[in-house]
Amino acid sequence: MPNTPPKQSPKPRRLYRRWRHSLRKALHIVAAPVKGDNGRGGLFIQPYRGYGSRRRLFLMGRVFHQPGFGSSLREGRIRRDLVDLVRRLLRKPVVNARVRVRYKDTETTVTTDSHGFFRVRMDLSAMPSDALWHSMELELQDPVDPRAKTTGEFFTPPESAGYGVISDIDDTVVYTGVANFVMMMWRLFAQGAESRIAFPGVAALYQAFYEGPSGQQRNPLLYVSRAPWSIYQVLVEFFRMHRIPNGPILILREWGMKRGVLLPRRAKDHKIDVIREMLDLYENLPFVLIGDSGQRDPEVYARILREYPGRILGIYIRDVSNDPQREAAIANLAKEVRAAGSDLMLATDSLEMARHAVDQGLLAPQSLEGIQRTHDKDENC
Numbered sequence: 001m002p003n004t005p006p007k008q009s010p011k012p013r014r015l016y017r018r019w020r021h022s023l024r025k026a027l028h029i030v031a032a033p034v035k036g037d038n039g040r041g042g043l044f045i046q047p048y049r050g051y052g053s054r055r056r057l058f059l060m061g062r063v064f065h066q067p068g069f070g071s072s073l074r075e076g077r078i079r080r081d082l083v084d085l086v087r088r089l090l091r092k093p094v095v096n097a098r099v100r101v102r103y104k105d106t107e108t109t110v111t112t113d114s115h116g117f118f119r120v121r122m123d124l125s126a127m128p129s130d131a132l133w134h135s136m137e138l139e140l141q142d143p144v145d146p147r148a149k150t151t152g153e154f155f156t157p158p159e160s161a162g163y164g165v166i167s168d169i170d171d172t173v174v175y176t177g178v179a180n181f182v183m184m185m186w187r188l189f190a191q192g193a194e195s196r197i198a199f200p201g202v203a204a205l206y207q208a209f210y211e212g213p214s215g216q217q218r219n220p221l222l223y224v225s226r227a228p229w230s231i232y233q234v235l236v237e238f239f240r241m242h243r244i245p246n247g248p249i250l251i252l253r254e255w256g257m258k259r260g261v262l263l264p265r266r267a268k269d270h271k272i273d274v275i276r277e278m279l280d281l282y283e284n285l286p287f288v289l290i291g292d293s294g295q296r297d298p299e300v301y302a303r304i305l306r307e308y309p310g311r312i313l314g315i316y317i318r319d320v321s322n323d324p325q326r327e328a329a330i331a332n333l334a335k336e337v338r339a340a341g342s343d344l345m346l347a348t349d350s351l352e353m354a355r356h357a358v359d360q361g362l363l364a365p366q367s368l369e370g371i372q373r374t375h376d377k378d379e380n381c
Helices: 012-038 079-089 182-189 201-211 229-241 267-281 295-306 324-339 350-359 367-379
Strands: 040-047 048-054 057-067 098-103 105-113 117-124 132-144 151-157 164-168 221-225 249-251 287-292 312-318 344-347
Touching: 012 040, 012 057, 012 079, 012 229, 040 132, 040 151, 048 079, 048 267, 057 079, 057 098, 057 132, 057 151, 057 267, 057 312, 098 117, 098 221, 098 312, 105 117, 182 324, 201 350, 201 367, 221 267, 267 287, 267 295, 287 295, 295 312, 295 324, 295 344, 324 344, 344 350, 350 367
Parallel strands: 048 151, 164 221, 164 287, 221 249, 287 312, 312 344
Antiparallel strands: 040 057, 048 057, 057 117, 098 105, 098 132, 132 151
């Protein structure tokens, strides 16, 4: 029997071209937040995706002062992206800036905090259309800069939505350590979309939650992460590349030191507040909560269940701890959750979650075949 020739590694030149292409793409994504000013510098508003209902919306953003140089360099070239990356590293948040926000005939003014962040909580006088995403205008009022204008967007669920989904990202959608800037960049751009960033089958599972039992519900998916805001744009690109349903991403830590405060607020406390705000805004919509066993997600979600009786259809926890004591603690929580009229499931993989969700009437039975297929394909990558 002839010997099978060993599998040859890519030629150095081909490998160099691939890494060069990956580096250019990564640079472009990382530098993207400063590109809205075309290199002019000055004051700049960076909005993040928001979410809303027929009556109210929530959106976060940040105001920066960023240096202006490199505008003469051609956009799309690596030199321009390198210059914009430097501009991003040198920009500074603007404290106590006033931002005017307008949606149709409703407007409000918000003020940035000590990290330059602002939060828009605005009641709507004109109801959004049936479109899922809506545009709103943001303009800097103080300090004055006529050029500091931009457009933000927020999501509203359609009338067909049967429930919402709130999902953690770290250790739930992506592997441990991946929601780390360097690791995420390497795997996403140097290794490509097929690299082991997302858990097997997670994209198909979340698509099935989006479609719901009828296949046409278009349920809202809201994501929370313990990663720093600096990785926000990379997470957006990650969701696009892996075809995970689009949705607002809320960062739980506002990184950046200020006088008297050396560490950011604990993510656990912030997470409870974020989930409460989501449930209060969608007061007529029940929710599914998805997290992992490595942090305090089971305890946080059980607390939310107690505070909002009848609103939580199910809690899904990805088992990443590999700790019998932790599993026993979660099993005890599951008993409390069942006694409260819901269900908490500790799952080893996306497929196990999907089977349970189908049994609970949360997913269409026909979606299970597609989740199984993509799960097996992802595992073999």
